[in-house]
Amino acid sequence: VFSGKVKAANVLASAPSDRNLGAFKELGCKTTHCNSEVLQHCTVVFLATKPSLYRGLPRHQAVPAPPAVPRDHVIVSVAAGVTLQILEELLPAGTKVLRVMPNLPCVVQEGAVVFARGSCAGEQEAALLKSLLSSCGLCEETPESYIDIHTGLSGSGVAYVYLFAEALADGAVKMGMPSALANRIAAQTLLGAAKMILDTGEHPAKLRTDVCTPGGTTIHALHELEKGALRATVMNAVEAATVRARELGKR
Ligand SMILES: NC(=O)C1=CN([C@@H]2O[C@H](COP(=O)(O)OP(=O)(O)OC[C@H]3O[C@@H](n4cnc5c(N)ncnc54)[C@H](OP(=O)(O)O)[C@@H]3O)[C@@H](O)[C@H]2O)C=CC1
Numbered sequence: 673v674f675s676g677k678v679k680a681a682n683v684l685a686s687a688p689s690d691r692n693l694g695a696f697k698e699l700g701c702k703t704t705h706c707n708s709e710v711l712q713h714c715t716v717v718f719l720a721t722k723p724s725l726y727r728g729l730p731r732h733q734a735v736p737a738p739p740a741v742p743r744d745h746v747i748v749s750v751a752a753g754v755t756l757q758i759l760e761e762l763l764p765a766g767t768k769v770l771r772v773m774p775n776l777p778c779v780v781q782e783g784a785v786v787f788a789r790g791s792c793a794g795e796q797e798a799a800l801l802k803s804l805l806s807s808c809g810l811c812e813e814t815p816e817s818y819i820d821i822h823t824g825l826s827g828s829g830v831a832y833v834y835l836f837a838e839a840l841a842d843g844a845v846k847m848g849m850p851s852a853l854a855n856r857i858a859a860q861t862l863l864g865a866a867k868m869i870l871d872t873g874e875h876p877a878k879l880r881t882d883v884c885t886p887g888g889t890t891i892h893a894l895h896e897l898e899k900g901a902l903r904a905t906v907m908n909a910v911e912a913a914t915v916r917a918r919e920l921g922k923r
């Protein structure tokens with residue numbers, strides 16, 4: 673909607689309450705509390721409920737679809753861990769289904785999204801989804817096995833980055849800088865560092881070395897981060913979220 677690729681008036685969002693629907697209304701999207709209305713009016717349907725909702729559902733009933741999901745519909749799930757196999761078991765046979773893992777910065781069109789397609793979804797559905805989601809940022813089709821890893825790296829990863837941003841700013845506050853300024857500078861530091869990786873194509877280790885003046889400030893700071901095992905801790909975090917995503921997929 674933000675990119676202009678989809679007209680807000682052509683979007684119909686459904687949820688039991690108005691908790692999240694207000695944001696859709698503000699954008700000019702239509703809303704309902706009746707899921708089957710979405711199936712009636714829309715051919716591309718995103719399932720964005722919590723993964724736990726899929727657990728224990730009887731086969732072929734993930735979508736209350738009287739009488740079934742029509743053959744021209746494309747169903748896209750964003751639920752962490754919920755596999756294509758589970759989705760295909762839950763949906764009527766022959767349903768074109770794709771599985772996506774987005775991350776929060778999609779809302780500012782700087783997201784990182786990967787997706788994989790089910791056995792009945794072809795090139796056409798993959799191209800449609802890629803075209804829609806490319807407006808949210810980087811969007812790649814990958815083997816399904818990468819989706820849980822992407823969840824640990826990026827879906828959840830933005831939260832680790834926020835924690836790091838908060839810690840950077842807190843360090844500056846400790847040293848006497850006002851919090852609002854420290855937060856803005858911490859965010860710009862992350863943005864600039866990320867842009868350098870993407871624009872130069874350099875490995876982060878090379879760029880990090882470039883910042884380290886011999887005997888200077890950075891190497892003293894990096895020594896502290898190594899003593900705190902920052903790298904091993906972050907690797908453990910990615911692993912923990914990936915393992916959890918795999919658990920969420922178990923029925
Ligand atoms: N948060 C994130 O950064 C990311 C989340 N995800 C995935 O997105 C999904 C949603 O997570 P999140 O946005 O955090 O959770 P939210 O609770 O904000 O959103 C879930 C929505 O599902 C609605 N809902 C619940 N039951 C039904 C139902 N039977 N039919 C239709 N809608 C229903 C809820 O309605 P109501 O508003 O009435 O409660 C709510 O609006 C999860 O599967 C998660 O794994 C994936 C990537 C990133």
Ligand SMILES: O=C(O)[C@@H]1CCC=N1
Pocket residue numbers: 752823827828
């Ligand atoms: O925490 C979660 O389970 C979801 C999936 C990725 C980001 N948030």
